[in-house]
Amino acid sequence: MDRFRRASAAALLTAVALAGAVGGAAASSGVPAPPSGERAQDLATRPALSAHSTARTVxxxxxxxxxxxxxxxxxxxxxxxxxxxxxxWVSLPATMRTARSGEYTLRVKLGIKGENALRIVGGGAVSPVVRTTVN
Structure with missing residues (x-):
């Protein structure tokens, strides 16, 4: 019985030592640690906007x-x-309120020729850039 306790204790100490070595190597290699529970929840509740254009060229x-x-x-x-x-980034006179479902649709007319970078802002969020070329 005593031999079993020693073997179990040795296995447990080896596992703890290996976990510490692996954790230290990950920290020193620049690999980001997984987010903590509080940070992961913060990311999940952060406001976000999506944006899509109905035309690439107009x-x-x-x-x-x-x-x-x-x-x-x-x-x-x-x-x-x-x-x-x-x-x-210049705000254009195109504003609307989100629907109950969170969706929105804006009618846009652009006069600056060439490639135009557009985005949507509101509610503390910024959408990814949408590109439309005006001929």
Whole structure:
């Protein structure tokens, strides 16, 4: 019985030593640690917006739509279209409130020729950039 206890204790100490060595190697290798429970929950409840364009290429002042959905944003939250002009994001006069489902659709007409970078902002979130070329 005593021999069994010693073997169990030795196995347990070996496992703890190996876990510490692996954890230390992961920390020093630059591999990010998995998020803690509190941080993972914070990421899951963070506001987010999606954005999609109905056209990749349009004529100047031709109407197209930018639509998407809002996650973790209250119904009726205003969302605004922004266009990158030089190095700045400029808010355009295209704003609407999200529906109860979190979805939105904006009608857009652009006059600046070339590739236009667009995004949606609102409720503390920023959507990914959508690109549309104006001929």
């Amino acid at each position: 004529a100047a002042w031709e109407e197209f739509r930018v639509h998407g959905s809002a996650r973790n944003v209250g119904a009726g939250t205003p969302v605004t279209l922004q266009q990158k002009q030089g190095k700045r």
